[in-house]
Amino acid sequence: MTKSLILDSSVIVKWLNDQNESNLLPADLLLKNTVEKKIVCFAPELAKYEIGNALSVGKKLKPYQVKACLSVLYSLPITFVPETSHLSHVTADLVSSHHLTYYDASFLALTQDLDAVLVTDNIKHQKHPKIKVISLVDYQ
Amino acid sequence: MNTISALIRQRGQLTIPAPIRDKFFWLGDSMAVTFSIVSQDTITIRPQLQTSSSYWPKLYSEIKRVRSFRGQRGNLSQFIAQDRLSH
Helix, strand or coil: CCEEEEECHHHHHHHCCCCCCCCHHHHHHHHHHHHCCCEEEEEECHHHHHHHHHHHHHCCCCHHHHHHHHHHHHHCCEEEECCCHHHHHHHHHHHHHHCCCHHHHHHHHHHHHCCCEEEECCHHHHCCCCCCEEEHHHCC | CCCCCCCCCHHHCCCCCHHHHCCCHHHCCCCCEEEEEEECCEEEEEECHHHCCCHHHHHHHHHHHHHCCCCCCCCHHHHHHHHHHCC
């Protein structure tokens, strides 16, 4: 059975930006494994907004460059999952029980719901004792 | 989100509305797609990419191109982590 992974925005963004990014090799390996159908990748819809914001407000790319990046983002082999009432409740519980931001928790909630593994480059804020989370640097 | 309704016909046949087909090259005639069950009320349709020999080289080429853009800061992974804490 193909392994399901949830990708944090901190991982996906490396497929669009290599300026001062670390852990590009494992990020590219993830993409390669997705292409070869060894894994299936999901992310909350939130990832699109966070990455759009990082490219335009953070990196301050020109509008045509942001649009080019977003076109690639929408072509990536990732299934973006909209938040449902159920997922929002799971997220709210995680925020309350583990003092996470709602943003960090939404990725964990989807991971729990799909019984998947979260891959993140933001392990400091997304560790959880019962949900499977691996740091991008450890992905192989 | 753009929402367009359609009816499922006999034997589960569903015509993807033209306004949606027009937006995605991979919804053209004879293109293979895969269905994924996401939840009880959500199914996704994605291109079956391996059938298109030109798709992946094109995507890799586009990734290489957009990665070459230089902006006022990099390390966007860190930006995203900090951004979540700043709201």
